Amino acid sequence: MADADVALASGPATQFINPANMREENSSHNRWTLGSLAGISSMDYCRPSTAGGGAAALGNYHDNTGYPVIPTAAVSRQFSPRLSAGLSADLPYGDTIEWPDHTWDINVGPFGTADIAKKAELRVLRIGPAIAFKADRQWSLGARIFAQSVHARDENDLYTADATGETGGAQIGVTYRRGGTIFASSYTTRTNTRLTGSLTNINPAAASLVAGPASVHYLLPDRLQTGVAIRLRPHLWWETDFDWMGWSYVDQLTIIQATGTVANPITSTLHDKNTLSYRTALKWNYDSRTNLYTGLAYDPSPIADQDVTPIGSMLRTARLGLGASYLFSNGVRLDVAYQYIYGFSRTVAASNQDNLAGLGDTHVYEGTYSSHTNAIGVSLTGNL
Numbered sequence: 001m002a003d004a005d006v007a008l009a010s011g012p013a014t015q016f017i018n019p020a021n022m023r024e025e026n027s028s029h030n031r032w033t034l035g036s037l038a039g040i041s042s043m044d045y046c047r048p049s050t051a052g053g054g055a056a057a058l059g060n061y062h063d064n065t066g067y068p069v070i071p072t073a074a075v076s077r078q079f080s081p082r083l084s085a086g087l088s089a090d091l092p093y094g095d096t097i098e099w100p101d102h103t104w105d106i107n108v109g110p111f112g113t114a115d116i117a118k119k120a121e122l123r124v125l126r127i128g129p130a131i132a133f134k135a136d137r138q139w140s141l142g143a144r145i146f147a148q149s150v151h152a153r154d155e156n157d158l159y160t161a162d163a164t165g166e167t168g169g170a171q172i173g174v175t176y177r178r179g180g181t182i183f184a185s186s187y188t189t190r191t192n193t194r195l196t197g198s199l200t201n202i203n204p205a206a207a208s209l210v211a212g213p214a215s216v217h218y219l220l221p222d223r224l225q226t227g228v229a230i231r232l233r234p235h236l237w238w239e240t241d242f243d244w245m246g247w248s249y250v251d252q253l254t255i256i257q258a259t260g261t262v263a264n265p266i267t268s269t270l271h272d273k274n275t276l277s278y279r280t281a282l283k284w285n286y287d288s289r290t291n292l293y294t295g296l297a298y299d300p301s302p303i304a305d306q307d308v309t310p311i312g313s314m315l316r317t318a319r320l321g322l323g324a325s326y327l328f329s330n331g332v333r334l335d336v337a338y339q340y341i342y343g344f345s346r347t348v349a350a351s352n353q354d355n356l357a358g359l360g361d362t363h364v365y366e367g368t369y370s371s372h373t374n375a376i377g378v379s380l381t382g383n384l
Contacts, residue, residue, distance in 0.1 A: 003241075003243070003279055003295070003297060003319075003321075004227065004239045004240065004241045004279035004280055004281035004295050004297065005017055005227075005239065005241075005281070006018045006173075006184045006185065006186050006225040006226065006227040006239075006241050007021075007175065007182040007183065007184035007227040007228060007229035007239050007241070008182065008229050008237060008239050008283055009021050011031065011033055011074075011076075011333075011381050012031045012032060012033040012074035012075055012076040012086055012088065012381065013033040013035065013072060013074045013088065013090075013379065013381070015074055015076070015086050015087075015088040015130040015142075015144055016072075016074070016088050016090045016092070016126065016144065016171070017186065017225075018142065018173040018175065018184055018185075018186040018225070019130040019131070019132055019142030019143055019144045019171060019172070019173045019186070020132055020140045020141050020142030020173035020174050020175040020184065020186070021132070021140070021142070021173070021175055021184070022076050022084050022086055022130060022132040022142055023078070023082075023083075023084045023132035023133065023134045023140045023142065029077075029078075029383040029384065030075065030076070030077050030383065030384035031075065031076045031077070031086075031381065031382070031383060031384070032073075032074070032075045032076075032381065032382060032383075032384055033072070033073065033074045033075075033379055033380070033381045034071075034072070034073050034379065034380050035071070035072045035073075035335070035377065035378060035379030035380070036069055036070060036071045036072070036377070036378060036379075037069070037070040037072075037375060037376070037377040038069045038070070038375065038376055038377075039373050039374060039375035039376070040373070040374050040375075041095075041341075041371065041372070041373040041374075042062060042063065042371065042372055042373075043062070043063045043097070043310070043343070043369060043370070043371040044060065044061070044062055044369070044370050044371065044372075045060070045061045045062070045063075045103070045310065045367055045368070045369050046059070046060050046061075046367050046368045047059060047060075047061070047366070047367040048366075048367060048368070061099065061100065061103045062100075063097055063098060063099045063100075063310070070091045070094050071089075071091065072088070072089065072090045072091070072379070073088065073089050073090075074086060074087065074088035074089070074090075075087055075088075075384070076130075081134070082133060082134045082135075083131070083132070083133055083134075084131070084132045084133075085129065085130065085131045085132070086129065086130050086131075086132075087127075087128070087129050087130070088127070088128070088130065088144070089125065089126065089127040090125075090126055090127075091123065091124060091125055091126075092124055092126060093122060093123075093124035093220065094122060094123045094124060095121075095122055095313065096119070096120070096121045096122075097119065097120050097310070097311050097312070098118065098119040098120075099115075099117060099118055099119070099310060099311075101115060101118070102115060103115065103117070103310075104116050104117040104118070104156075104310065104354075104364050104365070105364075106356070106359065106362045106364055108203070108205035108359070109205065111203065111204055111205040113157075114156070114157035114158055114203055114205060115156050115157040116156050116157070116158060116354065116356065116362070116364065117156055117309065117310050117311050117365075118155050118156045118157065118311075119153075119154075119155040119156075119311070120152075120153065120154050120155070120311035120312070121151070121152065121153040122150075122151070122152050123149075123150070123151045123152075124148065124149070124150050124220070125148070125149045125150075126146040126147070126148050126169070127146060127147055128144055128145045128146030128147055128168075129144070129145065130142060130143065130144035130145075130171075131143055131144075137177075138176055138177050138178055139174070139175070139176055140174070140175045140176075140177075141172075141173070141174055142172065142173040142174075142175075143170065143171065143172045143173070144170065144171040144172075145168065145169075145170045145171075146168065146169055146170070146171070147166060147167075147168050148166065148167050148168060148169055148191055148193060149164065149165075149166050150164065150165050150166075150167075150193045150195060150218050151163075151164045152164075152195060152216075152218060154311065155201075157203055158202070158203045158205065158206040158209070159199055159200070159201060159202050159203065159206055159209055159263075160199070160200045160201040161197065161198075161199055161214065161255065161263075162197045162198060162200075163195035163196055163197025163198070163214065163215065163216060164195055164196070164197060165193045165194050165195035165196060165218065166193065167191050167192065167193040167194070168191075169188065169189045169190075169191045170188075170189050171186060171187065171188040171189070172186070172187055173185065173186040173187075174186075179231075180230060180231030181228065181229070181230055181231070182228065182229040182230075183227075183228050184226070184227050184228075184229075185224070185225065185226045185227075186224075186225045187222070187223070187224050187225075188222060188223045189222055190219070190220060190221050190222035190246060190249050191219070191220045192217055192218075192219055193217070193218045193219075193220070194215060194216075194217055194218075195215060195216050195217075195218050196213070196214075196215045197213075197214055197215070198211075198212065198213055198214055199211055199212065199213075199214045199255075199257060199263065207358070208261075208263070208357050208358075209257070209263055210257045210258055210259050210261070210263075212257070212258035213257075213258045214255055214256060214257055214258065214263065215255075215256050216253060216254060216255045216256065217252075217254070218253070219249055219250045219251075219252070219253075220250070221245045221246040221247045221248075221249050221250060221272075221274075222245070222246045222249070223243070223244070223245050223246070224243075224244045224245075225241060225242075225243050225244075226241065226242050226243075226244075227239055227240060227241035227242070227279075228240055235284060235285040235286070236282065236283070236284050236285075237282070237283040237284075237285075238280070238281070238282055238283075239280065239281050239282075239283070240278075240279070240280045241278075241279040241280070242276060242277070242278060242279075243276070243277040243278075243279065243299075244274065244275070244276050244277075245274065245275050245277075245302070246274055247272040247273060247274055247275055247302035248272055248273060248274050249272075250270055250272045250302075251269070251270050251271070251272065252268050252269055252270055253267075253268055253270060254268040255268070265357070266352065266355045266356065266357060267352060267353050267355065270304075270307050271304040271306060271307055272302040272303065272304065272307070273302050273304065274302070275299070275300045275301070275302045276300070277297060277298060277299045277300065278297065278298050279295060279296070279297040279298075280295060280296055280297075281293060281294065281295030281296070281321070282294050282295070288327075289326055289327040289328075290324065290325070290326050290327075291324065291325045292323070292324050293321070293322065293323040293324065293325075293337065294320075294321065294322050294323075295319075295320075295321040296318070296319065296320060296321070297317075297318070297319040297321070298316075298317070298318050298319075299316065299317045299318075299319070300316050301313070301314050301315055301316050301317075301346075305348055305349065305350065305351065306350065306351055306352040306353075307351065307352065307353060308346075308348045308351045308353060308365060308369075309351065309353040309354075309365060310365060310369070314346065314369070315343035315344055315346050315369060315370065315371055316343070316344040316346070317341050317342060317343050317344065317371075318341070318342050318344070319339050319340065319341045319342075320339065320340045321337060321338065321339045322337065322338050322339075323335065323336060323337030323338065323377075324336055324337075330382075331382055331383050332380055332381065332382040333380070333381045333382070334378075334379075334380055335377070335378070335379045335380075335381070336376070336377070336378055337376070337377040337378075338374070338375070338376055338377075339373075339374075339375045339377070340372075340373070340374055340375075341371075341372070341373035341374075341375065342371075342372060343369075343370055343371030343372065343373070344370070345368055345369070345370040346368065346369050346370070347367070347368045347369075348365060348366055348367060348368075348369070349366060350363075350366060351365040351366065353365060354366075
């Protein structure tokens, strides 16, 4: 449904969408869900003129196609007509971006040339319990607390940075039903995770970097999802969601070296902007076993021009989603969904992220970016 599901989501997996809806499952069984999302993504880049002192040539470039797999798992139990509880694990953030050699080359004097961007990985895992309470026939409330593990890695010809860390957060949800209308909202707290790791593979040209232990505070925004679902016909629902994310909280990414000095003083300050995404979807109960879905979404980018880097997501996107679910006679439900994600073209005239100590503005990140992604999601839900 292109993620337009804060009101209509159901089953154990709703714990990390809107925990209040876990109670709406209305089942006395122990329930389980296992799922995964996999995609083929490609980013295109066009450099209109030679940059980096002639090291990075003009022309068109394509990042290496990635096949990220994002798993999810959840179990739930209805303990009484009013109370349900569950446990879930999900990866709300996770991607890998890798560019071919020499795409982002700069001249580093007697040390030749060096790619200042090659490969970046981010994995954010959240796991924790949730509870849902049906206050009356119309109101349901839910809450989830989670432990969060973050792993981040950045590899290029100047250094390799790798770090992990843990922290916690919470999510609350509310759902109101009246007749053929459902109002719902879910809020997730922002997080500040201290990652510890190392700086290795230091290029002699990066004289200010120190090999050894390093740390960084990795910030993730809070999120407010609000939606309304309307029953248009007895078997047809329409949902519209607004998804706000407080990206302005993410105002720095400062790497501290073993000596206490900052490894990235020029690029550590960020200028992210809050975003408001729009999503809309239809759900058709085709028959007692089969549901069909379709949805559209638009997501603005929080990244300012001066913070654009090719190893981060910085494009506005539009999404088209199609899906179906089928309930087998043994009580297991299979859900299959497809999304096409179009990254709108973005031309960057100047980015501070390619400014390096001792070299100034390399201009190597300037140019035009666009992307295309095809993603498939599959999940199974059943009774224990």
